[in-house]
Amino acid sequence: MMYLGSPKKSPSGSTMRPAMEEHPVAPQRLRQNSLAQILARVVEEVKESISRDINGAELLYTLLNAPWLQSLLKVYECLQHYLRTSPRPYLPYASRLSMQIQADLSVGGYSPEARALFGLLRDPHLQALLLAHDMVAQKDYNPVLPPLPDDLPDEEEAMRIVCLVKNNQPLGATIRRDEATGEIFVARVIHGGLADRSGLLHAGDRLVEVNGHPVFGLEPEQIIQILAHCHGTIMFKVVPMTERPVNNQTMLYVRVMVDYSPEQDPTIPCVDAGVAFSKGDVLEIVDQTDALWWQAKKLPSTSACAGLIPSTNFLKRKQREMLWFQAYQPHTCLKALSTVDEEEDLIAIDEKCVETDEETFESEELREDEGDFSSNNSGVYMAGFRRSLRLSRRPGTQIAGTPHCPTNCCWDALETPYEEVVRYLRHPNDTHRVIALVGPSGVGVNELRKRLIEMNPQVYMGAVPHTTRPSRSHEESGREYHFISRELFENMAYNNRFVDYGEYRGHLYGTSMDAIKTVQDSGKICIIDIEPHAILSVRTHELRAYVIYIKPPVAECMRQTRKKSQITTNYYTSRYFKDEEYQEMEEVSKKIESQYCQFFDFVIVNNILQDARDQLLTAVKRAQEEPQWVPAAWIRPSAQN
């Protein structure tokens, strides 16, 4: 019986002493006190040593006075106190004693107190209590494991029995068969899945039984069938792998540059565990231990469970294989690369850039006569509102010695299927992020840019472009354009000083880095419009461009909203849109999207002009004031892409 208190006489006349006396605590208290005393003396001595300038004394004093050491002592004291006060049984067989007393008293002829005691001891509740007491006192705890068999072989492996309750979720583990031995192993455990959360199954564990079915020699599909028929609790018998690899990787966030569909990928170990993604999606990579298959979540994600994605090298390999063997073994898992058109694009990477230009060249033919123009609204000069730069691109207009596609963006997308990104919020002291508008010609890029600047010219501003054409009488260099010589222009282009440039009717036009920086240095937000292929030249640490794609609505909507809109066909004249131009705009838009959508930070469908302007305003504010995913290289120049 648990017993604490003053000594009492037992029925048999012996003295019942507190259990504490059987387990003397005085020496412990003594020890504890001595420890505290010793420590106090040491601290005092060390303190004196400090004044005597003894080497290391100060360090030791700090150490002995450290809060963690004090806390440790407190813990020690608490444990000692528990040891002193924890009750101990006086007898480990109280129920036997009770029965003995009952037997003695049953003879009869005793005092009323003895009869009352007899009644009490016969009470079933008290008997049950005494039985329970004896079990605790004898440390007779359940369950009792069966004794180990005597003939246990020395090399017997330790087994683990894992019970998981199957609910609607998948188990989150894959298995593989060792073809040489027929053994079944856990191939991988999906991060955040049921098996992972249990903490009991690990990649490399050998599976011995599933719900009592030995699995040795079975095909993985047969085991999956067994699992499929299991309901409720599933019991796995596994031999844990001895040396589990430590996953000490940190989270990695990436923006994907290709589309991927696990359903179309014959190499994926488990289609259901695959994560489908599209260009521009942001993934949180949680596990890169496997060389071929990483584990990731597509953001935003509410699920704790990750899925499988091809590793960078594996994805690149798939792309390369597709390039070489596409005629025989088309890989359809990389969706963006699966159509005949796009496969052709991949083989003729450079031609792709040129092809886009051919589209704009066709547009140009429609507007052959148009010129450039700037805008002077209520005394505010807005430079760079010209059609020529966006329309004038055609094959062969690039300046000698400079690549037409300045950053070779098409090739980058193949070489870097995952671009590492980080969450970035502009610091109020940082220059504003450049706002780069992209869209098919005629969609309303200039119109939206103009409207935004007009709303608040103190905040928004365009970059003054450079040109080699002669200035007109009303123009001032540095206001509408920077008028420079062809030689200087070519020199600037050669030195990559332009983010975008082109030639129109014998004159060169371009938006320079310096012009953008001038706007940034003035504290304003620089709004530029660029050709899609120039996106990568503004996605830099310096400019930190936020790319907004202006998308045309379907042709039918444009027919409605552009009824009264006119396109300027030369400096003085305008005309209404032609019906086929809507269709053409839609097609160009599809091409731009398929090639560049991974770089769009925001997309605005320019249907109702006012709505589109409001969306642009929201997007521009968001770019400056809210955290965004940006390439990690902008923040950590050492980050690998």
Ligand SMILES: Nc1ncnc2c1ncn2[C@@H]1O[C@H](COP(=O)(O)OP(=O)(O)OP(=O)(O)O)[C@@H](O)[C@H]1O
């Ligand atoms: N949402 C809209 N509703 C009606 N008209 C629009 C809309 N957006 C633009 N427009 C009109 O369409 C015409 C072409 O727009 P804008 O000049 O801005 O095109 P752009 O994209 O800059 O093309 P380009 O590069 O060829 O100049 C303009 O007259 C403009 O006012």
